[in-house]
Amino acid sequence: MSADSRTRRALSALRHDPPAVAGAAVLLLLVVVGVAGQWLAPAGVNDVDVDQMLHPPSWAHPFGTDELGRDVLSRVLVAARVSLQVGVVSVGIALLVGATIGLIAGYYQGWVDNVLMRGMDVLFAFPVLLLAVAIVAVLGPGLLTAMIAIGVVYTPIFARVTRAGVLSVREQVFVRAAVSIGASDLRIIRRHVLPNIAAPLIVQTSLSLAFAILSEAALSFLGLGVQPPAPAWGRMLFDGRGFVTEAWWLGFFPGAAIFLTVLAFNLVGDALRDVLDPRQLTLGEARRSTA
Amino acid sequence: MTAEPVLAVEDLTVTLGTRRGPARAVAGVDWSVAPGRTLALVGESGSGKTMSVLAATGLAPRTARVTGRVRLLGEDLTALPPQRRRVLRGRHVGFVFQDPSTSLNPVLTVGRQVTEAAEEHLGLTRRQARDRAVELLELVGIPSAARRVDEYPHQFSGGMRQRVVIAMALACDPALLIADEPTTALDVTTQAQIVELVAGLQERMGTAVVWITHDLGVVAGVADTVAVMYGGRIVEHGPVDDVFAAPGHPYTRALLAARPRPGHRDADLPAIQGSPPSPLDLPAGCAFWPRCPVRGDARCEHELPPLTEVGPAHRVRTFYPSPPTGEDR
Amino acid sequence: MSRFILRRLLQSAVVLLGVTLVVFLLLQLVPGDPVRVALGTRFDPQTYEALRSRAGLDRPLLTQYLSYVGNALTGDLGVSFRSGQPVTTIVLERLPATLSLALTAVLIAVLIALPLGVLAAVRNGSALDHAARVFSQFGVSVPDFWMGIMGILLFAGVLGWLPPSGYVALTDDPAGWLSHVLLPAATIGLVTASILTRFIRSSVLEVLSADHVRTAEAKGLRGRVVVLRHVLRNALIPVVTVVAVQLASLLGGVIVVEVLFAWPGIGRLTYDAVQARDYPVLQGAVLLVAALFLVMNLLVDILYARLDPRIRVR
Numbered sequence: 008m009s010a011d012s013r014t015r016r017a018l019s020a021l022r023h024d025p026p027a028v029a030g031a032a033v034l035l036l037l038v039v040v041g042v043a044g045q046w047l048a049p050a051g052v053n054d055v056d057v058d059q060m061l062h063p064p065s066w067a068h069p070f071g072t073d074e075l076g077r078d079v080l081s082r083v084l085v086a087a088r089v090s091l092q093v094g095v096v097s098v099g100i101a102l103l104v105g106a107t108i109g110l111i112a113g114y115y116q117g118w119v120d121n122v123l124m125r126g127m128d129v130l131f132a133f134p135v136l137l138l139a140v141a142i143v144a145v146l147g148p149g150l151l152t153a154m155i156a157i158g159v160v161y162t163p164i165f166a167r168v169t170r171a172g173v174l175s176v177r178e179q180v181f182v183r184a185a186v187s188i189g190a191s192d193l194r195i196i197r198r199h200v201l202p203n204i205a206a207p208l209i210v211q212t213s214l215s216l217a218f219a220i221l222s223e224a225a226l227s228f229l230g231l232g233v234q235p236p237a238p239a240w241g242r243m244l245f246d247g248r249g250f251v252t253e254a255w256w257l258g259f260f261p262g263a264a265i266f267l268t269v270l271a272f273n274l275v276g277d278a279l280r281d282v283l284d285p286r287q288l289t290l291g292e293a294r295r296s297t298a
Numbered sequence: 299m300t301a302e303p304v305l306a307v308e309d310l311t312v313t314l315g316t317r318r319g320p321a322r323a324v325a326g327v328d329w330s331v332a333p334g335r336t337l338a339l340v341g342e343s344g345s346g347k348t349m350s351v352l353a354a355t356g357l358a359p360r361t362a363r364v365t366g367r368v369r370l371l372g373e374d375l376t377a378l379p380p381q382r383r384r385v386l387r388g389r390h391v392g393f394v395f396q397d398p399s400t401s402l403n404p405v406l407t408v409g410r411q412v413t414e415a416a417e418e419h420l421g422l423t424r425r426q427a428r429d430r431a432v433e434l435l436e437l438v439g440i441p442s443a444a445r446r447v448d449e450y451p452h453q454f455s456g457g458m459r460q461r462v463v464i465a466m467a468l469a470c471d472p473a474l475l476i477a478d479e480p481t482t483a484l485d486v487t488t489q490a491q492i493v494e495l496v497a498g499l500q501e502r503m504g505t506a507v508v509w510i511t512h513d514l515g516v517v518a519g520v521a522d523t524v525a526v527m528y529g530g531r532i533v534e535h536g537p538v539d540d541v542f543a544a545p546g547h548p549y550t551r552a553l554l555a556a557r558p559r560p561g562h563r564d565a566d567l568p569a570i571q572g573s574p575p576s577p578l579d580l581p582a583g584c585a586f587w588p589r590c591p592v593r594g595d596a597r598c599e600h601e602l603p604p605l606t607e608v609g610p611a612h613r614v615r616t617f618y619p620s621p622p623t624g625e626d627r
Numbered sequence: 628m629s630r631f632i633l634r635r636l637l638q639s640a641v642v643l644l645g646v647t648l649v650v651f652l653l654l655q656l657v658p659g660d661p662v663r664v665a666l667g668t669r670f671d672p673q674t675y676e677a678l679r680s681r682a683g684l685d686r687p688l689l690t691q692y693l694s695y696v697g698n699a700l701t702g703d704l705g706v707s708f709r710s711g712q713p714v715t716t717i718v719l720e721r722l723p724a725t726l727s728l729a730l731t732a733v734l735i736a737v738l739i740a741l742p743l744g745v746l747a748a749v750r751n752g753s754a755l756d757h758a759a760r761v762f763s764q765f766g767v768s769v770p771d772f773w774m775g776i777m778g779i780l781l782f783a784g785v786l787g788w789l790p791p792s793g794y795v796a797l798t799d800d801p802a803g804w805l806s807h808v809l810l811p812a813a814t815i816g817l818v819t820a821s822i823l824t825r826f827i828r829s830s831v832l833e834v835l836s837a838d839h840v841r842t843a844e845a846k847g848l849r850g851r852v853v854v855l856r857h858v859l860r861n862a863l864i865p866v867v868t869v870v871a872v873q874l875a876s877l878l879g880g881v882i883v884v885e886v887l888f889a890w891p892g893i894g895r896l897t898y899d900a901v902q903a904r905d906y907p908v909l910q911g912a913v914l915l916v917a918a919l920f921l922v923m924n925l926l927v928d929i930l931y932a933r934l935d936p937r938i939r940v941r
Contacts, residue, residue, distance in 0.1 A: 125645065132643075133920070134876045136883070142656075224770050225772065229883065248776055248779075251776050251780050255780050266770060270765075
C-alpha cells in the first residue's frame, strides 16, 4: 500500500472517531482565534481600567477582569496566537533538525550514526522543561528563544523516531534493489525512505505539538516566554495565582484555554496514531517529564 | 468402542462476535474420543478445528457464543457452572499448544509451571510439586531434570520446550490430552521425536488424545479416527485406515493428494486452488463447492449435503461420495 | 549480566561527559560577559575580578572545560555569583525537599494508576475502562500548574483544609510536612498517574492476550491466580521501569509546581538562579539533575534485567 493511500484512508477513518472530530473542531476554532483574535476580542488587551479591577465574569466581561481591570476574555483570545506560534515553530524546528539527524544517522549508519545519536542521548538526559529553562535563561527570555529552546528539547525524539523508521525501511527489498541499481542516495531517500517514515513522523508531530504548547505555557508561567505586556496564557496564570482565592476566573480561564488546546492536539494525535502507526509508543518517551 | 467416551461433543456451534458481524467458526459438529484412543481433527487454518476444542473445554474467547452439548467423563459440561467446568478441565484435560515459545510464561521457572495445576487440583504442596515436576520432566525425556527444573523457558531449545509443555499437560495424570498442532513450530527431526513421545506416553498412561493438525502425514501415524473439517463443519469422519484407503470427500482427496510423499518432488504436488470460505459469510450449500474439482450441480451450491454413511463408521458430507471414475488423483 | 551492566555503565559515562559539555557551554552562550550580567547593578571591580578568576573565565576554553570536569569530579561545581557559597552545598541543601515531594507524588500516582490500569484492562470495554481512558486523557493534557492553582482555590480557598503553599521539613514536623506536601504532590501525582494508567492498561492488555495466559487458563487455575501470577507479574515488569523513569524526572525538580507552591527544592532553586542570573548555580542544578537522571535510568535498566529472567542471563 502506498503511503499516500494510507494517509487518505487514515483521514477517512478519523471522520468516524468522535473524540478526534471534537479535537479537530477545537483546533479549527483555535486557528480562527489565532488569526483573528485581535479583531474578535471585545476590548484591547492592555486597556487598563482602574474602576473595573478584579470584577467577576459579567455580560460586559464574560471572563471577568484582572488586577489592572483588563478584560480577561480579550487577553485569552489574543494569547492563542502566541501559543500556536510557539508550538508550530518549535515543533517545526524539532521536526526539521531531528528528522535530518535521524535520516543521516539511520541511512549512513557507522560512526556518523554513533556520534549523532550519542549527541541526541545527551540532550535526552535532561528533563524536558529543565533544559528549556536553562537555554532560555542563558539566551534571554522572549518569544524567539522560547521557540528555539522548545525546539531543541524535542529534537531527540524526532531523531529517534526517524532513525528507527529509516533502519527498518533500509533493510527492505525495494530499497536494497534501488541501491544495487545505483540510484543516488538523495533519490533513494526522497523516493523510498521519506514516504515510508511519514506516518510515524506525522503522529509524532501532532503529539509533540501538544507537549510543546504545554512547555510554552510552563515557560511563560515562569516568566521566560513572551514578555509583558503581551498576553500569554501561562503568564496570566502566574500573575493570577496570587489572587486565586479571591478571583478564581484569573486562574481558571487561561488554564482552561491551555487544557483545551493541548487536549485537542492529543485527541487528534492519538487518533492519528491508532490509524497510521498503532505500534508507536510515544507517550512515555515524549513526556518523560512534567517538570 | 463401547466404553463411555472421555470427551464427546454434540451439535457444537460457535459464533464469534467480530467487528464485522457474527462469524460462525463452528457449525454443528459432533465427535467423540474413547479412552486410550486418538482422534485427529484435520483441516486448514480457520476450518474450526481448534475452536471446536477450545469451545468444548470452555476456553473459547469471551466474545464467543457456544451452543450444543459437551460431555467430559460423563458430566455435561454445558450444564455446569463455569467454576466447576474450570476445575474439571484443569484436573482431567491436558493441553499442548502449537508454539512452545509463547505458550510458556517467560518469567516463571519451568518447574513451577509444570506442576501448578497439580498444586491446584491435586493439593500438592510446593515441595511435593517440585519433586513431581522433576519426575515429569524425566518422563518426557529432559536430561538432568533435577537441575533444569529451576530454569526458565528461554533456556530450553524449541523441542525441549515442547517437552516441558507436554510434561505440564500430564501433571494431573489427565484422561484426555489435547494436542493443538504441537509440531508445527518445530523442525522436522524434532517433530518426529515429539510425535513419538506423545504416542509412547499415551500407550503407557492410557490417555485419550485429540490431535489437531493440518498435516495428514502425522494423522496416519498416530490416529485411530480422523475427522476432516472444512468451513466449520465435519466433511468426513471415519477410521483412519478407511479414510486413507477410500477417501469419500473431494476435499479429503485433495488433502491426501497434496501430502508430500517420498519419491515425489514438492513441485509436483497439486495444490488446492482458491482459499477457504470466510466464517463471516458461509455459503448456503457445500462450503467446499467453490474450490471443488468435482463441481457437481446447483444442488451443491444451494443445499447443504448431509453426512452419509459410506462404510462402517465412515461418514462423508457430500453429494458425490465416490471418486469420479478415471480421476483417482 | 555483568557484561550488560558494564556496557550500560560505559554508555552512561559517555553521555554524562556529553552532559557536562552541554552544561559547560551554557555559560558560553550567555550574550556578553556572564559575570557582568550577573552582577548587574551590584557591580564592583574587585568582586568582578574575583568571580571571573574563580570561575576560570580568564583562561582558554579547553582548559576551562577540562578544569570544570575535573572539579566536578571532586564535587566542586564552583561558587554562586550571588552569595559566594559553594554551588554543591547550595544544590544538595535543596535535595531533601525535592526528594520528599517526588516520592510522595509517585506514591500517589502508583496508588491511583495501578488498580485503575489493571481493572481497566481486565474489564476491557467496560464503563470503568472508559472512565480510566477519560481520566488519563485529561491528565496528559492538563497543565500541572493550572491543576495546582485550582487545587489551591478549592482546598485552601473554599474549603480551607490545606495551606496554599509553603514548606515544612519532614524531620521538623511530620504533620506540618504532610499538610504542605499534599497539594503539590497530588498535583504532580495526578498527572503522573494518568501516564501510568495508560501504560499499565496497555501492558496488561498485551499480556492478557498472550498464549501463556491461555495455557494458564487451560490448567484450570482460578481467575485470580491467572491474573496475579500469569498476567500481573509479566505486565508489571515494564511498568516498574516506567515508574522509575517518572520518579527520575520528578527528582529533576518539578520547576513549575515548586514555584507555584513555594517548595524550596531543586526546581525552585533553578528558577531563583535564572531570575538572579546566578549561572554557576543554574549549571550546578542542571548538571546534578541530569546526572541523577542518568543514574536512575541506569538503575532502572539493571532492575529490569533483574526482574526479567530473559535478560538476566545475558
